Amino acid sequence: MKDLEIKKLVSFIxxxxxxxxxxxYRLLVKKLVQxxxxxxxxxxxxxxxxxxxxxxLWLGRHKLDRVYNPKVxxxxxxxxxxxxxxxxxxxxxxxxxxxxxIHYTIQSPDxxxxxxxxxxxxxxxxxxxxxxxxxxxxxKMVKEDDLSCNEVADILGLSNKTVFxxxxxxxxxxxxxxxxx
Amino acid sequence: MSKSRFIDLMVKSMGKTxxxxxxxxLELFLEKFPEYxxxxxxxxxxxxxxxxxxxxxxDGLNKNLNNIWTKIKAADDxxxxxxxxxxxxxxxxxxxxxxxxxxxxxxxxxYILSKKKETxxxxxxxxxxxxxxxxxxxxVLGDGTKVTLNAGSTxxxxxxxxxxxxxxxxxxxxxxxxxxxxxxxxLVHTNKLTVRVLxxxxxxxxxxxxKTTETTLLQGKVQVQLANSPEKTIVLVxxxxxxxxxxxxxxxxxxxxxxNKIEYQVSALPDVKPEEVKETAWLDNRILFTNDxxxxxxxxxxxxxxxxxxxxxxxxxNEQISGLLDKESxxxxxxxxxxxxxxxxxxxxxxxxxxxx
Numbered sequence: 284m285k286d287l288e289i290k291k292l293v294s295f296i297x298x299x300x301x302x303x304x305x306x307x308y309r310l311l312v313k314k315l316v317q318x319x320x321x322x323x324x325x326x327x328x329x330x331x332x333x334x335x336x337x338x339x340l341w342l343g344r345h346k347l348d349r350v351y352n353p354k355v356x357x358x359x360x361x362x363x364x365x366x367x368x369x370x371x372x373x374x375x376x377x378x379x380x381x382x383x384x385i386h387y388t389i390q391s392p393d394x395x396x397x398x399x400x401x402x403x404x405x406x407x408x409x410x411x412x413x414x415x416x417x418x419x420x421x422x423k424m425v426k427e428d429d430l431s432c433n434e435v436a437d438i439l440g441l442s443n444k445t446v447f448x449x450x451x452x453x454x455x456x457x458x459x460x461x462x463x464x
Numbered sequence: 465m466s467k468s469r470f471i472d473l474m475v476k477s478m479g480k481t482x483x484x485x486x487x488x489x490l491e492l493f494l495e496k497f498p499e500y501x502x503x504x505x506x507x508x509x510x511x512x513x514x515x516x517x518x519x520x521x522x523d524g525l526n527k528n529l530n531n532i533w534t535k536i537k538a539a540d541d542x543x544x545x546x547x548x549x550x551x552x553x554x555x556x557x558x559x560x561x562x563x564x565x566x567x568x569x570x571x572x573x574x575y576i577l578s579k580k581k582e583t584x585x586x587x588x589x590x591x592x593x594x595x596x597x598x599x600x601x602x603x604v605l606g607d608g609t610k611v612t613l614n615a616g617s618t619x620x621x622x623x624x625x626x627x628x629x630x631x632x633x634x635x636x637x638x639x640x641x642x643x644x645x646x647x648x649x650x651l652v653h654t655n656k657l658t659v660r661v662l663x664x665x666x667x668x669x670x671x672x673x674x675k676t677t678e679t680t681l682l683q684g685k686v687q688v689q690l691a692n693s694p695e696k697t698i699v700l701v702x703x704x705x706x707x708x709x710x711x712x713x714x715x716x717x718x719x720x721x722x723x724n725k726i727e728y729q730v731s732a733l734p735d736v737k738p739e740e741v742k743e744t745a746w747l748d749n750r751i752l753f754t755n756d757x758x759x760x761x762x763x764x765x766x767x768x769x770x771x772x773x774x775x776x777x778x779x780x781x782n783e784q785i786s787g788l789l790d791k792e793s794x795x796x797x798x799x800x801x802x803x804x805x806x807x808x809x810x811x812x813x814x815x816x817x818x819x820x821x
Contacts, residue, residue: 301533308529317512334528338535387512411510423512425478432479443481450475457510458471458503 285310285429286354293353296344308337311354314428315361321420322365332364354430358438387411387419403460410460414453421446422453470500478507589623595636598770600749605632608643609650614746615767616671637669639747656708660687660697667743672710674763680705680733680743690728703733705743751789758783758805762818769794776819780807 289310295303312333319329336357340347350356387408414422417439424435425446436446473490476482482490494501595601595613603611606624613619617636625648633653642650644663652659654670656677664684670677679688681700688698688706700706708728733741742752751764759781762773771794775781785805789797798809798816806821 305529308532309525312525312528330528334532334535337532338539341532341536342539387510407506419512426507426510427512432475432481435479447475447479447481450479451471454471454474454478454503454507457506458467461502461506 286352289354293347293350296341297347299344304337304341311357312337315357318358318424318428319361319365321416321423322362323368328368329365332368333361336360336364352434352437355434355437358428358430358434362438407457407460410456411453414456418449418452421449425450474503590620591623592618592620594618596770597767600746605630607645607648607650610641612639612747614638614669615770634668634670636671637667637746639665639667639744641665656691656710657706658689658691660689661685666700669743671763675710675760677708677710678705678743680741682741682744698728698730700730704730705733706730745788749791753788754786755784756786757781758785758818761785765789765794765797765816769797770814772815774815774817776817777807780818780820783807 289307292303292307292310296307315333315336316326316329319332320326323329323332339360340357347353411419411422421435421439424430424438425432430438432446432450433443435441436443439446470490470493473482473486473493476486477490494504593601593603593613595615595617597615599615601613601617603613603619603621605611605621607630609630611619611621611632614637617634617638619632619634619636619638621632628648630645630648630650631653632651635654638652640650640652640661642661642663642665646662650661650663652661652668654668654677655672656670657679659666659668659679661684664686665682666684666686667680667682668678669680679686679700681702681704683702686700688700690696690698690708698706706728707730733743742754745752746764746768749768751761751768753761753764759775762775762781765771766773768789783805785801787801787804792800794816795811801807802809808819808821810817
């Protein structure tokens with residue numbers, strides 16, 4: 284549904300629709316900044332990078348009809364921009380491996396709904412927060428960015444199987460933590 | 465169902481790669497074992513820490529959008545005139561223009577060097593000379609090279625040789641006595657081949673309406689590059705002749721598939737006195753032919769006497785004839801030839817009609 288909406292907005296942007304551009308920005312900026320934040324731990328720079336990508340998106344809008352999956356395109360743009368950022372200090376390859384840690388919290392208004400105690404909550408959070416960064420990133424992208432395994436694979440330049448495997452590891456760890464009650 | 469299968473299904477469902485059947489299976493599973501519901505519930509409740517400031521807040525978002533539009537307007541204005549605005553600044557247009565000019569320059573040079581149809585080379589004024597039928601021309605080029613052009617030839621050369629190579633192009637037949645200059649190779653371009661020399665005496669015959677293009681070397685050494693296969697060069701030694709077939713190979717292949725690959729042939733000149741070399745006989749305004757097809761001889765006659773030869777009997781074209789035409793008039797020449805080869809001829813203006821007897 285959301286994918287369809289994005290594609291529709293992008294096709295409007297192609298035809299110089301400024302409102303569609305504003306809508307697309309509101310829809311995606313949060314997620315993209317978060318995604319950028321997985322590579323760079325400076326919020327201000329992440330915002331700047333994402334905003335620049337939107338500027339370029341509008342300037343290159345006449346070529347957008349050639350983009351097959353606009354969402355993946357935007358995520359890849361963000362990733363590349365992040366990896367290019369400060370390339371002077373670090374080689375591209377090295378930075379590729381350097382993912383910033385994502386910290387998880389349980390944000391349910393009432394944790395008792397989950398029928399778990401404080402102690403278990405802490406254990407679950409430790410388990411998920413101790414996952415390797417890449418595994419956590421995959422988990423986050425699938426869960427929060429509404430991306431499919433295939434899209435995540437395209438964005439991160441991994442194989443479908445790797446993404447699937449990483450996601451499986453994350454779920455197994457969660458399940459283990461739940462079971463160890 | 466095992467727990468491992470359950471996790472598989474969960475992964476597929478989350479990663480949007482599950483089929484309808486798999487989703488149904490997962491639902492059934494959750495119905496049957498309600499305690500497993502905790503995992504999907506937990507993943508739903510689990511959230512990554514998000515930066516709470518900046519674009520997340522509504523006013524921050526609007527501010528950001530305004531900034532973006534300001535940037536866009538600034539960038540857009542500089543590319544407004546162009547039909548397809550791209551992320552290109554004036555600076556990059558400069559590079560693009562430079563690249564385009566370079567590209568055209570290279571393409572131009574390449575075209576000139578490969579197609580040999582140039583009218584001018586960069587930095588040199590090109591001269592073109594057209595020799596009418598029934599005449600020959602003598603030329604001395606800027607570097608002292610002597611060129612004799614046969615009837616019906618077109619020769620293009622620069623006033624002065626300023627390039628690292630001395631490039632000339634020829635359609636027709638020419639006899640070259642090239643002044644030696646190892647630093648500046650002399651290149652004769654024709655449609656079919658390019659002859660590269662340092663300083664030699666050689667003859668090039670490259671008429672567009674002939675079946676073959678020929679290069680005959682009398683002194684020194686030449687290197688010939690075929691237009692069809694530029695990677696290959698053929699080196700000739702004195703008194704050798706290179707014959708390249710002008711027609712595409714497939715026409716010949718229809719008659720004789722085995723000859724398909726033979727595009728050129730190098731042969732030694734028969735051991736004769738210099739004045740009897742038929743390749744250069746035209747220099748003394750003579751036509752010398754030994755067992756040559758009548759058709760080829762007719763082309764030489766056309767050039768020498770400025771006439772048109774029409775074969776009314778097609779099989780006469782392949783008749784092999786021998787002889788020497790020197791200072792005879794066309795009438796006398798025909799008379800002599802008709803004595804050895806049975807054919808009739810008649811003149812109509814500048815057209816000669818030939819037919820079997």
